[in-house]
Amino acid sequence: GEKGKNARGHLIVVEGLDRSGKTTQCHMLCEDIGGLDKEFKYIKFPDRTTATGQMINAYLQGNAEQSDQAIHLLFSANRWEAVQGILNDLRAGHTVVVDRYAFSGTVYSAAKDNPSMSLEWCWNPDIGLPKPDLVLFLDISSEDAAKRGGYGEERYEKQEMQAKVRALFKHLFSRLNDLNVKTINAGLPLQEVADQIWQAYKNLDEAGPLTEDLQVLS
Numbered sequence: 001g002e003k004g005k006n007a008r009g010h011l012i013v014v015e016g017l018d019r020s021g022k023t024t025q026c027h028m029l030c031e032d033i034g035g036l037d038k039e040f041k042y043i044k045f046p047d048r049t050t051a052t053g054q055m056i057n058a059y060l061q062g063n064a065e066q067s068d069q070a071i072h073l074l075f076s077a078n079r080w081e082a083v084q085g086i087l088n089d090l091r092a093g094h095t096v097v098v099d100r101y102a103f104s105g106t107v108y109s110a111a112k113d114n115p116s117m118s119l120e121w122c123w124n125p126d127i128g129l130p131k132p133d134l135v136l137f138l139d140i141s142s143e144d145a146a147k148r149g150g151y152g153e154e155r156y157e158k159q160e161m162q163a164k165v166r167a168l169f170k171h172l173f174s175r176l177n178d179l180n181v182k183t184i185n186a187g188l189p190l191q192e193v194a195d196q197i198w199q200a201y202k203n204l205d206e207a208g209p210l211t212e213d214l215q216v217l218s
C-alpha cells in the first residue's frame, strides 16, 4: 500500500434465501482467496455459539418463544458483538467473508408483516455496522429453492415466507443505492455461480489496495 499506511482487507457479504447455496459459495470463495495466498476469515450470522446466538438458535428451532421485536434485536446484537473482531481482521489486511448480515436481519423480520416493524424500524439497529465493500445477492425463486430437496424444519423455512423475503431483499437493495450489490442468479449450476462470484471478487481486488477508512451502514 501507500507509504506508512497498510491496506485493509475487503469486507464481502453473501446474502440470499435459504437453499440459495450461500454457505457452499462462501466456502468456495474462501478457498480460492486462500489459493492466492491471501489471509481470509469466514463469519456466519447468526453466530449460534455466543450467548445471544444460543437464544437465537433456541428460537429458530422452536424451543423458545420471543417477541418479534426481541428476536430482531438479538440478531442485531449478535452482529454488534462481532464488530471489533471484524475490524481487527480487516485492519490486519484479511479479507472477511460474511454469510448473512444486516440485510437478512432486516428482510426476515420485515417479512413477518408486524405492523409495528416497518422496514426502517428493522434497519435501524444495524446502522453503524461496518459497510461491506461488496454484497453478493444469490437470487433464486422460492420455487426453485424449494426444489432443492425441500426446506428444513426451522422457523422461516416455508415457501410463503421465502417469497416475501426475496421480494424484500430486492426492495431493500434497490433503496440502498450507495451499496455495491451484485445480484447473481443462484439457480445456475454451482460452478457457474462460483465463477461469477470469483469475477466480482477479482474486480474488487484488482481495483487496488484499500487505504481509505472503512465506512459504516447508514
Ligand code: 2DT
Residues within 6 Å of the ligand: 018, 045, 046, 060, 075, 076, 100, 101, 102, 104, 105, 106, 108, 109, 156
Ligand atoms: P441460517 O439458516 O443461515 O443459519 O439462518 N435470520 C438471519 C434472521 O431472521 N435475522 C438475521 O439477522 C439473520 C442473520 C435467516 C437462520 C435463519 O435466521 C434468519 C434464516
